[in-house]
Amino acid sequence: MAICAFSEKKSEEELAQIYNVLLHEGITTFKTKQSKVSLPTRVTAEKQDRVHRKGAVFVVRDKAHFTANGVRGYIVTSKETLLEDAQTLTHFTPNVYRTFGYIDENRQYIHGFEERNLQQINTFVVDIDTKKYTVNELLLTCMDNSIGLPTLIVESTRGYQLYFALQQPFFISPKNDFRGLKVAKRISDNLKQSLQAVEADVFCNDFGFFRLPNATNIVYAGLDNVYAVGSLIDWSMRQDDNKDRPLFVLATQRLASSVLESDWFDALVHTVNINGEKGKLGRNNTLFTLALIGYSEGWDIERTENFLDEFNARLEAPLNASDLHTILQSAYSGKYHGPSKEYVEALLALHVKNGASYKVSLGHRCWYKFKKAREDRQRSHYDEWEDDIIEYITAQKQTTEPFIWLTQKEMCEAIGIPQSTLNVLLNSSTKLIKTVIGKGRASKTGWTTVQLFITYTIDLLRTQKDTYTTYVHQIIEAHVNVLEPIAGYQELIQKLSLLKVLPDKYGPALSSLDSSG
Incomplete structure (x- = not known):
């Protein structure tokens, strides 16, 4: 329930x-x-x-x-x-x-x-x-x-x-x-x-x-x-690809240039008016990040403690010694490998007000795996969503009619696709068809694929052709000389009301229908 x-x-x-x-x-x-x-x-x-x-x-x-x-x-x-x-x-x-x-x-x-x-x-x-x-x-x-x-x-x-x-x-x-x-x-x-x-x-x-x-x-x-965990992982990977970040990193040989020599580190340690409030990174987060930098640089805990004491003493609102010790012990607990790049960037944006822009590099980490170009990754993910929707529509279709009828919300829930992603996909896809019949509460949204629609149209054409042939034979038998034939199947297709749902982008897919009968 x-x-x-x-x-x-x-x-x-x-x-x-x-x-x-x-x-x-x-x-x-x-x-x-x-x-x-x-x-x-x-x-x-x-x-x-x-x-x-x-x-x-x-x-x-x-x-x-x-x-x-x-x-x-x-x-x-x-x-x-x-x-x-x-x-x-x-x-x-x-x-x-x-x-x-x-x-x-x-x-x-x-x-x-x-x-x-x-x-x-x-x-x-x-x-x-x-x-x-x-x-x-x-x-x-x-x-x-x-x-x-x-x-x-x-x-x-x-x-x-x-x-x-x-x-x-x-x-x-x-x-x-x-x-x-x-x-x-x-x-x-x-x-x-x-x-x-x-x-x-x-x-x-x-x-x-x-x-x-x-x-x-x-x-x-x-x-x-x-x-499902698998669906969340797939979704999360798509989000990561949009941000151009992989999931795993491996420690590699330390680069010659240390984090301690970077411009962003120097700017951070010389900022003294760091405060904090609910929902924003502040003084405690800054001290913890600096402690993690010391840990990742291979400093012993005493050296990092002295460094934090000096930094804390320069702050306009310093932390008490007990809380500072707790932060240090947590950073050296072994639960963390080093500072978070995202946290460092957030601290710089919030508290360093010198107008400079800093590129944060932690120096001793590298990507876990080689990644495709972003545009290729994004396209491949849209292709995956498109394949999922095509598979779902094909499986759900119960009648000879090509459409299944679902609201956009129901389609999103059935596939697990964000509505914003579905909107982008529908604007670019040449394999999916969406049509809305009626207005307001009485409206219905139909979903099909170009392939299902073409198959349906061909079957309809063949039925129309058989009916037309029978009609001609009846007229000939009745010795009627006046006949207004339908010129070609393409004209017949245009007479089908269903064709109104097809935008111009589907034209190439229908160009071969004249010879399909």
Whole structure:
């Protein structure tokens, strides 16, 4: 059952269904102790639970519990607990972690929510940190510019969070240096980038804490809107090709020119008025980026610490020593290979105000694979979409009529193609035909291919030819001498009402029809 309701209080049954879609089998169905369900029901669920590895999610009761000393919350290992506590919680991790625990004896501060500790990714979440856009505007932007409609939209105090749930969980393995995690992070980044028209927060943590959907904060739910991992990867690769960036990089021999000698590095370290605000990179991000530069340059941690101390002391609003130490330890934790080029470019654009333009190169990294020219890649991706649509139309056609009848929205959902991409494709394609019959609510949109239409037209011509021949024979037999023949099949084609849907670009494809009968 798909839910699609706005500002409507959700029942416990609907919430349970939502949690099933978001969490899959990542945590147990019921509590192992003090469960309120009957024993037979619990036994049946436990048998099913044993089929899948189980982890945990982290929950928080108040946004203020995200503190400089750690996150104050607790660990949930069953959907039953999550459902019972939903109205008293504000945030949770919708993606499941494999190890978890508390860092203090009183079991108040939690640990384990690190990306490399992810067991499975169930959903991607995009944060919209403003309410200037309506829910309908968010949905239209998702359709036009992104992968498609979200599974959920959850309202927060300052904006909305859009959930894009997976059909099946994406399991994270440490193999190949967490390559699967890198793929997932790139998908997440492309989703955020695709929703810039509604000011998506591109710097929001990819797989951290988000608003917990509860009975009152869900403003849109379409539980049929779930996405296969393969489709998301294909879509993300198309986005990457448009930005001319590959997914994987390999470390290579360090170039002679160091990052430390670059103009952009010099400009960044001499900027002192770096502040931060929600949704923008600021002081902490700058210090973390500089720490990663030191790490990637091979500095020992003491040298980087001295460098950060000097930079921090020059800032108009320096960071306290404790937080600076935390940033340094994180940069040297081994979880990161080096700074992000995108982050460096954003920091320069936001905080370096000298009017100069900088080309950022990190010096010691290279592309993983050779890529085709951009125009060739873009054309090939449109060809792939075109082939998908042709295959879908051919499979769906049930009658001798060449058209199938779907709205443009229905076609986008069936194929998984963004509406903006479909519009571009229809303008350039010489293999697809779209026609609209009627006006307003009574209108219908027909879809076919040139090949199906030509086949249909040839069959129609042959039928017309047979009918015409029979008619001539009848006239001759009746000794009628006056006859107004139809001159050629091309003229007959033009008399067919269906031909009105064919633009001029299809002319060459029809030029051979005179000899087709």
